[in-house]
Amino acid sequence: MQQSFEEIYTQYSPQVFRVCMGYINDPAQARDLTQETFIAVWQNLSSFRNESKLSTWILRIATNNCLRALEKSKRMVTTDLPFDIPLPHEETQEEKLAFLYKCIAELEETERIIISLLLEDLPQAEIATIIGLTEGNTRVKIHRIKEKLAVKFRDHGQFE
């Protein structure tokens, strides 16, 4: 079991870390949440019954962990963007990523989870399974989140 757990950890930990980053916007806390997620995965691996994909199951644990990180979320960065942001000439990849995290941090908790899963390239049906919504509701939510992000990015001078 340990060998298979190691393989699972190596394969899925970057994905879980990115989803946690989308929620918490703090690398140290995202690492803690990733660790907590895999503690839960390890504890429950024997009860995993292949009823869903392993990635769906792991991300479901991760998203539940994120949503339950109540104390940590109080410290989360949710500051509004400055009103008059100068247009960047050539943003580095890190700056672009930081801006993306900042935009996601301004969404509601559950919206943060949904967009993180979408950016992980998960199909909408799988996202619906993870968060426990119907596919129709998930589609509507995703559409609204995309609109919100589009406005933020347009205001920032991107995606004209």
Place this chain on the structure above:
Amino acid sequence: MDNLNDLKKIWLSADTSGLPDTATIMRAICKYRSQKLIKKAALILAAIFLTAVMISVVFLYKSVMISTRLGEACIIGAGLILVFTNIGSIGRLYNLKSLSNKEFIAYLEQVKINRAKYYRKTQVIGLSLVSLGLLLYIYEGVRLYLWLLLASYVFVLLYILVMWLVVRPRVYKRQAKKLDATIKEMKRLADQF
């Protein structure tokens, strides 16, 4: 958004090299499990130890008064309640699997009901037994000197009153407040879906 693919590229560029390796995560898992276990096990062991001490006192100290024997029985009874309650709580802790948020709210609601039941019944019985046990047990040892008798009973009564009227309600209130806040927060999150 037409540029979702661009966002995905940015998203996937996140540096994940700082994540702990598998050996570290395995150590963390072992530590996490042992920390949880040690905390509960320490409480159970302490309760077993105190109960065993009381049982050994029954055999080592040949009391002459029935009140002492009754006191010993009450304290042993309270110790056993503490032991069995905590063994039950370890079982519940390990039965908690990775639940969905709705199931987690239901679990928290059940914890809330269990705590209220523990506060109203189990804890009342346990604390009553300890209080009565202490009052009965010390009588034989202090009865010969009036000043010692008075001082001992004033001290024990004050201790019992503080436990009943201050510590017990305060601890329960604090725990209930924390649990209520968690349930409220979980429901708020569930409402977002």
